Amino acid sequence: MVNPLNKLNIIFLALLLVLIMAAELILEPRHLAAWPAFLIMIFYFMSHMNIKEAPAILIGSAFGLLNLVLITYWMGVIVPMLGGDMTKVTEPHTAEAMFIAKLIYIALFVALIVFLKDIIPWVFNNYAFMCFTIAGAVSGGYTTAAIAAHTVAGYANAVAAAGDNPEAIAAMKEATEKAIAATVPTVNVFQWIGIELVVGSIFIVGIYGIGQLLAKLAGAPPANTDIHG
Structure with missing residues (x-):
């Protein structure tokens, strides 16, 4: 039985934690999302740390994230064709049209991956599908948080306005705006792509280097530094 607490595993863990903590310490204070880079790290481990898979991981993931932008243009074109009005997204008919348009886009996206995965594997692959799915979920969460924050801010400003004190109204407005800016995350797909490509590449190169060092x-190539299910 292999001892999981062997020297190579301990060295691998220590150096991996240095990479992870460095990324967090650099990105978090700047309010930059770290999850796109960590997805790349996970994908690299899932590929059994095969460096030849790196282009497919990085490019496919970037393409998946980009689809969060492309689908907004798609919705702007298709929803009106289905009778919806993008300026009235809460109306039942528009909500239904948006849902149908989203389903069509997803179907086309999956079809492209199925048909082109062997032709353009660096772009149309499972990494693209995973990143598109996760980015959509994250974006939805961010939107919900923003709506909730602006709703609370609206009530707070209304209470201040009821006091008919211009200074209090101005102070409350400034405070709520600062609070929202500091705490509510924003969807910035191109920033996510940049983090995924730059920090994700650093993760891959760093982990590859750790593997070479351990070898x-x-x-010989270490057998127990691969993290996978």
């Missing part, structure tokens, strides 16, 4: 220490 030299062991005298």
Whole structure:
């Protein structure tokens, strides 16, 4: 039985944690999302740390994230064709049209992956599908948080306005705006793509380098530094 607490695993863990903590310490204070980069790390582990898979991971993931932008243009074209009005998204008919348009887009997206995965594998792959799915979920969560924050801010400003004190009204408005800016995340797809490509590449190169170091220490490719299910 292999000892999981062997020297190579401990070294691998220590160096991996350095990478993770460095990314968090750099990105978090700047209010930059770290999850796109960590997805790349996870995908690299899922590929059994195969460096040849890196282009497909990075490019496919970027394409998946980009679809969060493309689908907004799609909705702007298709929803009106289905009788919806994008300026009245809460109306039942528009909501139904948006749902149908989204389903059509997803169907086309999946079809492209199925038909083109062997022709343009660096772009149309499972990494693209996963990133598009996760980015959509994150975007939805951000939107919900923003709506809730602006609703609370609206009530707070209304209470201040009821006091008929211009200074209090101005102070409350400034405070709520600062609070929203500091705490409510915003959807910035191109920023996510940049983080995914730059920090994700650093993760891949760093982990690959760790693997090479451990191989030299062991005298052979290490067998237990692969993190996968």
